Amino acid sequence: MSGQSKYDEHTELVEKMAAVLGVDLTEEAMAGNWTPEDMQATVSRCLGCTDPAHCKGWLEDQQEDAAHAPGYCRNKDLLEAMRTRLVSA
Template identity: 75%
Template sequence: MSGQSKFDEHADLVQKMAEALGIDLTEAMMAGNWTPEDMQATVKRCLGCTDPAHCKGWLTDNAAGSEETPGYCRNKDLLEAMRVRLTPAS
């Protein structure tokens, strides 16, 4: 897999993980709460994951949403903090 397509694969995983948590990264960016640099750093952490296929399976199993990311996610703390900060309380 080429470097760009691997980056794109992990960018998609980050986007889908955020969506599973109820985070709209596009909206966060428009509100000034998320920058392209934030996304790049988050994807770079994700690129260090040794089992993206497992993540894809988790995302499929949690398509309806989740309150937390799986324990192995390299962006767990960041995404969960964003979820608390950016999503309205139910």
């Protein structure tokens, strides 16, 4: 892996997936709704993905905010719940 650790790669995927869904993890952390432990658990789930290249491709294809994460995303339920909470607020 060219200079980027697998953990860093999946951290980036989590951050991009959240952003595509309209969830700003930095804002969530500042509001006290997202902790470093939450991020670690989310990245750990992402690390279990068997095809991160497919996820990267899906993320690159997104032109606007996506309504849903792809079905194979191990953090789909979590990120969509965050999105729903933010939209409802």
